[in-house]
Amino acid sequence: MSKNRSTPDGADRRNDDPSEALLKELRETFRRLSPQGSASWNFSEAFTRLDREFLKRWPKESGHAASPEEVRVEDSARGLQSRVVARVQDRLRPWVDERAGEISSKEVSSALDPLNEAVGETLGAAVDALRFLAARVESLEHDVERIRNPFPISEAFDEPYDLKEWTSAVCNWLRDRRPDGVVVHARCGTGELLGEIQGIGFAVEGIESRADLAWKATEAGIRVRIGTIEEVICDERHGPVGAVILSGTLASRPVGDLVALVELLSDRLTAGGSLVVLARMPDSLTRGWDAVASDLAPGRALHPETFEFILHRSGFSGITRLAGDNSIGDHDADMFCVAGVTKR
Amino acid sequence: MIDQLVPVLHRRDAVGEHTLKLRELLRDRGVNSEIYVEIDDPETSKETLPLSLLPQSLDIDLVVYQMSTGSKISALLQERDDNLVVNYHNVTPAEYFAPWDNALALHQVIARHECGLLSSRASLAVAVSEFNRVELEELGYERTVVIPPSSAVGRSASADQSARLTRRYPGGDLKATRWLSVGRLAPNKAIEDTMTALLAFRIRHDPDATLTVIGKPAVASYTRALKEYSVTLGLSDAVSFEGSVSASKLDEAYRLSEVFVSTSEHEGFCLPLVEAMANDLPIVGCKNAAIPEVLGDAGTLVDGNDPVVIADAVARILRDDALWRRHVDAGEKRLADLDLESAGARLVDLLIQTAQVERARH
Incomplete structure (x- = not known):
């Protein structure tokens, strides 16, 4: 966690304050909004x-x-x-x-x-x-x-999913396969799932597009980057990534982008690395969204079979549909979870 | 005759209001004075004359160039033989604009270059702050002086006096605290840091706190980024961008807010600080450029731009009756120390004196 920094009155900051790394993330996040995209490439x-x-x-x-x-x-x-x-x-x-x-x-x-x-x-x-x-x-x-992306704010309508039901299934999947490298969760929200994964011995890192949620995740001891999965996975300075969990970001992506992302992950994950997709069933995706949010969502919701097909085409093997704690049957559930490992 | 040149004369703009106020003070002293502009603003057309009508140098005792940006005026003054005073309001360094708008960045480079070229032509350079005066010396000006902008007199005096009398300590219970930021939406203002500090404040102290941002958008891409960033921070409902507002709306914003926050990285003077003081509004600012000089001890100055430190500084002032009172009283004293009431008169005296000296010399 953060080292102590003094306030103008000399008081020390709290121990659970967000780390310098998160504040740096926030600054870089803002710089990425400039037309040139980054302060270091300008x-x-x-x-x-x-x-x-x-x-x-x-x-x-x-x-x-x-x-x-x-x-x-x-x-x-x-x-x-x-x-x-x-x-x-x-x-x-x-x-x-x-x-x-x-x-x-x-x-x-x-x-x-x-x-x-x-x-x-x-x-x-x-x-x-x-x-x-x-x-x-x-x-x-x-x-x-x-x-x-005519309305860049549309992703903000898509709240991070409640993943409690899927915690055991994801943890068991990772425990069984022991991927070599950090476990990255894209759209990690306040970091509950990663907290559990960290608890069973994995190094974890969250990616969250909303800074207020990222802030809370860092307060819970999770390292969080603010941005997209591509920016993290393509960063040459980043260490090996053993597993990626995708949730919540999928509905805001056109299908072509989604396929490109899965192919990228297949290439960048370490040998035997895992990709876990947690997504909403198409008919439940926009349930609860207001009319504007539904209309502006740029992506098209995909069925679990389609994700299995995309993972297979992108070089993943051992593709499995995981069951959540309260799962009754595939077609009654609001959410599903598909996972696979890299062949290399 | 003492005439002023300004690239464009805008209302609700520090340089524009200063130029108008100075003309009024000169005319009050019986001096003929006109304002010549390179670009006409329809809102101020009746107040100005086009640059092409500027009389011969011999017919003008003194020309005052209100310098804050690049303009053809510099080239014109290079060719003429006027007795020249440069009234410098600061040119924001190009580095701030470079990531957002290349043309604006280039414009700033040229502006600073032009300002340097005029150093050999000007008999006097007037800076609105010591921070600016040092810049003028670096640009080669030999005779420099500091006089605050005369528009600050009107702006501080126009503060709603009833608000001053009725503003009370808001109480230690932080509930829906209202932050205020005033200034052009330009990259040097670092408004994104104020927003990040608001996020920290909401997480640590008051989840319903809000921020009102008042100011004319100066760079489209930067304004767009601020709005996107407010979504990223989860603050789209908590931050309102009001744009440029009327004087009465501005007064109302000062009256309704509980703290003024400036995370600006580069300011030649920062008039909103004066307005906040005049409205008994506690101030938290970052220790950058002319801000410490103008603020004095009338607010909390923060090193760097750590959002948590800024958020905690705001909370401390608003939770502590005695500290809040000290801030407000210090603001009143600081206003007196700045002696803004006499700033316009001092500038007019100096200009008349310079005109007489130069006339005698010729």
């Missing part, structure tokens, strides 16, 4: 630095207007490229022509000034070109995001 920051260096070196003589309105995303790339080339050629050609036949050491010295100027112009054109590219990419990214 188009615009590079341009800003380039602009600053450029203006520092060629403050007046470059003639680089660097006006934001100069670059419009409507400009065609071909037109811009032509202009860049034309500017460079226009700048250099007279100088080369004039100097070609009469160059001397003295001339070389005096020629450095116009050369600097030409370099400044060239840099200016390059900055313009890159800026155009960045603006275009940002614009396209925004368009794609709007098409894929």
